[in-house]
Amino acid sequence: MNARIAAFFREFSESRIALVSLGITLFFVACTVLAPFISPINPYDLRSxxxxxxxxxxxxxxVEPVPELSIPLAARDGKARAEGVTPAGDPIVLQLVPDSDGRLALEIDARNMVVTEIRLRGLPIDASVQGARKHPIRSEWTLANPASTLHIETGPQIPANLQFSVLIKGESEGTGMTFLLGTDGYGRxxxxxxxxxxxxxxxxxxAGALGAMAIGTFLGLIAAWFGGRVDSFIMRLVDFQLSIPSLMVGLLVLTMLGKxxxxxxxAIILIQWTYFARTTRSVALAELRKDYVDAARCLRFSALRINLLHILPNCLPPLLVILTISIAGAITLEASLSFLGVGLPLTQPSLGMLIANGYEYMFSNMHWIAIYPGLVLLVMIVAINVVGDRLRDMFNPQLKR
Known part of the structure; x- marks a missing residue:
């Protein structure tokens, strides 16, 4: 057995393209098995x-967003003092003093905190803040990268009682996480x-290809063994199934059953079982005419034993080739259905769903949202198809003559 396996891989490796494709396919299989361990974050976890x-x-x-710190100030005759605590636990002191007639100076003592933005909310309508941008509707002034002292113009005279709030935002800190391929429209x-x-x-x-192989092989063996009306009924069912476009069948099933x-x-099983049924029937009909089947019948072996232990092993080589190609076809079908919005929900992003989510950003210079999943899907399908083509060539006796 080991010698046969070694000879099989030796013959398979004669094609370097097929060998590289096999390595790429095994890499995708490793990603499938080790996804929870090699993925930087879990895109299913909405908390992340x-x-x-x-x-x-x-x-x-x-970056980790720093919460905005709000400190109220209640000034009398232009004088006030208030204290707060930064998110890091350091004290921050605000001192409001008159600077001149109708002008106040707000001194900010923020230790160990880099202030990136300050907003003053609740000042009088006729007031102004030097270097700040006023909100078009609200009584709010915003100043980015402020100095340690702000100058507030209150008008000809300083109000005897003045109350307003100071909202302070510090510098965001990095979390150590780097988005190597960027993020999508949902922040994943x-x-x-x-x-x-x-x-x-x-x-x-x-799973879809294996399920289709199991059902198709079973029906193909039944059609070949019984023949007659059973064979005719199964083959007409196959012809009817093949007359309907695959995408139409998938849309119909998912529309009725949901995502x-x-x-x-x-849906994949209902679409792909016909290919395995036809192939199994054609190979089984050829095997039923051979002497070893007649010998098994003379020994009064049961029909189940003859089909499973004698005929089925001889049907496996072409079925394995179809299985490999069907996996690529099933992946393409799933991507198409997800792209159309009837496949998987948004909480379970497949490659087709990721491409669909990034399609609306294609013309917004955010190409990475759709291009990277599309390239991965393309490489995956091409690699699996090349492996299937190589297996087909190896199992074709006409190419070995």
């Missing part, structure tokens, strides 16, 4: 996703979403 991180370009570092890390998208696409493709991984797998 922030809308403030949406649409960030590749290579951007994630594209690299993590792609890894989990590979996982979903591979699981859906493999979900299990529904997509069911």
């Amino acid at each position: 996703i922030r809308l403030s991180d949406a649409r960030l370009p590749p290579g951007t570092q994630q 890390d594209m690299l993590s979403a792609i890894i989990y998208g590979i996982r979903i696409s591979m699981i859906v493709g493999a 979900g991984v299990d529904r997509i797998i069911l």
Whole structure:
């Protein structure tokens, strides 16, 4: 057995393109198995996703937003003092003193805190803040990268009683997380979403193709063994199934049953079982005419034993080739259905769903949201198809003559 396996891989490796494609396919399989361990974050965990991180370009570092600190001031004759505590626990002191007629000076003592923005809210309508931008509607003035002292113009005279709030925002700190491939419109890390998208696409493709192989092989063996009306009924059912476009069948199934991984797998099985049934029937009909089947019948073996232990092993080589190609077809079908919005929900991003989410940003210079998942899907499908073509060539006896 080991010698046969070694000879098989030796023959397979004669094609370097097929060998590279096999390595790429195994890499995607590893991503499927190890996704929770190699993914930077879990895109399914809504607690790890922030809308403030949406649409960030590749290579951007994630920053931790600093909460805004609000300190009220109640001045009498232009004098007031208030204290607060920064998010880091350091004290911050505000001192308001008259500077001249109708002018106040607000001194800010923020230790160990880099103030990036200050907003003054609640000042009189006729007041103004030097160097600040006033809100068009509200009584609010905003000053970016302020100095330690702000100058407030209150008019000809300083009001005897003045109350307003000072909102202070500090410098954001990095979390140590870098979005290597950027983020999508929901703030999810594209690299993590792609890894989990590979996982979903591979699981859906493999499960759907294996399910279709099991059902199609079973019906193909039944059609070949019984023949007659049973064979005619199954083959007419196959012809009817093949006359309907695959995408139409998938849309019909998912429209009736709803979104979900299990529904997509069911749709793939209903679409692809016909290919396995036809292939199994044609190979089984050829095997039924051979002497070893007649010998098994003379030994009074049961029909189940003859089909499973004698005929089915001889049907496996072409079925394995079709299985490999069907996996790529199933991945393409799932991506198409998800792109159309009937596949998986937004909380379970597959490659097709990621491409659909990034399509609306294609003309907004945010190409990474759709391009990277599309390239991964393209490489995956091409690699699996090349492996399937190589297996087809190896199992074709006419090419070995």
